[in-house]
Amino acid sequence: MFERPSGGDAAIMVSVDFGDNDYEESLNELRQLSISAGLSIRGTIEGKRATPDAKLFIGSGKADELAQMMQASESNIAVFNHDLSPSQQRNLERLLKARVVDRTGLILDIFSQRAQSHEGKLQVELAQLEHLSTRLVRGWTHLERQKGGIGVRGGPGETQLELDRRMLRVRVKQLREKLIKLKAQRGMQRRARKRSNVMTVSLVGYTNAGKSTVFNRLTKADIYVADQLFATLDTTTHKIYIADAGSVVLSDTVGFIKHLPHALVEAFGATLEEAAQADLLLHIVDTASTNRDEQIAQVNKVLLEIGAANVPQILVHNQIDRVGLPPSVSRDEYGRITTIHASASTGEGMDLLRQAMAEHSQYLHKLSTEESAYA
Template identity: 80%
Template sequence: MLDRPVGGDAVILVSIDFGEPDYEESLQELRQLAISAGMNIVGTLEGRRAKPDAKLFIGSGKADELKQMMQDAEAKVAVFNHDLSPSQQRNLERMLEARVADRTGLILDIFAQRAQSHEGKLQVELAQLEHLSTRLVRGWTHLERQKGGIGVRGGPGETQLELDRRMLRIRVKQLREKLSKLKQQRGMQRRSRKRSGVMTVSLVGYTNTGKSTLFNRLTQSGVYVANQLFATLDTTTRKLYIPEAGAVVLSDTVGFIKHLPHALVEAFGATLEEAVQADLLLHIVDTASDNREDQIVEVNKVLNEIGTADVPQVLVLNQIDRAGLPAGLERDEYGRISKVRVSARTGEGLDLIRQVLIEHYQYLRQQLSAPQLDASVVI
């Protein structure tokens, strides 16, 4: 039974089980992504295949079934829980006579809606253009027309498609140059903090695990918090002061998700660079989630990809109020704190986070003999 659309884009979700062990979790994430994008889910089409169909991904039979579902529900968009090739996306749109989005396109759309800072918007635009670069032929009806003239209109015999691709390459180059300048500015700021002996800490973790709530608790900030995927995109940095550790610069970074588009990892390299350059990573985990172990693996996979393998990390097992667990800590074989159990919502166990920061600061002092620096926020 299909629900009638009541608001937002009416969409049909499409998810095919190719035998992956995390299929149900992936489908649930797709639903959350669609809701986060403001879409109205009016139906879900599922199926099983050994491998994707080369032409339509889901095969002609399922494609016919999808078209009928969309007509019955008056849906105008089909969102796939997979990455589609440009030709598959084009073939599906022609057959369905409707828009088709894949998982990467959906995530990019959410990022475009949520980015607030100038740098964040530049990063999102870069990722979108790189994703679009192989899909320029989709939806065009004038590609075979030749354009004469010079400059922006293209040279003699240049097709509209060639012109579009050339303009896209120019814009991508411009965005990379702007982001490179911003990266240099951040590098100067970090070097200044290092010279001042300021300890830098980054909050990392799976999306929607409570990172921003914990960040607000620790820094007395007002970072946007919502029970949705990718509620926070732009890195937010605040300075707090702990008498036993001096100044600490805390950064709240974008959350991760399974099958995070590689284009986004690259485009948000500047944002994730805060994690690469940090003295300590606080890896926030939703203790109440049944998939927390898989989520930890996914986050560490991306962190290793961006070069944080050597950055010390402490697991912060959040939401113990939902899991019915007490606050506490665990130490590794070297006596250093490796895990803490807290609740960012209730504030239980936040003194343990403070203890983590103090002990790591003392460790850095032993290694670097770094001086302290005053700051304005006391916890």
């Protein structure tokens, strides 16, 4: 996590094209992430390379160009569209005499700003410490000083670096234990819902696809909505009533993104488990996005990683009002709804979402009845 400088959050973005097909999309996403983090972008350094430079990632020539741009624009943060090794980050900070933030660090900073619940804050802190642990490798001179003498923590001859590592390990262990307890509590709540035959539905999707707007429209809740990445972070759960389905528990989960740091996927395992344990996933898609197919693939990739790939899923193409499409549904060969076109902001097609949930509830009830008959 980076420290915000006084007098303005001026930053230069740095992005290198290694021949990736999604380079422009990734750069645009970095800009949105930077804005979401509260940064003011003063310029962009771009380049092409076959492989990263081992010492400075972007090479000495581009590093000098970056230093000049930062000085001219009075910027004190360099935001990289890539993950940097600890040594690359340190070398760049020494050369630039400024803070260097990689993509993972930027996302972690946004998460630390947005976490509201106790569990969310614990999860973010764990992810930050896991990320920091890779940076405690002869990083700063103050970490090399010896700590010795009677009554000093760690005993004689232990370096500050070793103390920092030990304290970090202790805190990580504490956080993991607390999150395990919270995960167990969630499991008990889910089992109670299963026993009461209440259908659970989770909203999933790429960040900024409109999940929270859909959630508010269905539940008449008032959770925070904004046109920015990761506007909401904590999972929110509400019970709603749907005709022909009865009570339904609806959960709004954290949005996904390309190259979502593995530390975050691991840290938010308890929260993302809501999606893995759901009876139905409403996969919210931004219809107006030119990259919606890639975003759908990225969400499905994360769902596979968290064990939710086999949960029944309905694609909800949201924001049809922005592209002039009418509300509609598509069905598979068995007559089940697979795709819905709707707009949460205008309310068009939201009745189709309720209809889809009602039909899936009836399908689950039929399965349960058949299983009981054969038992």
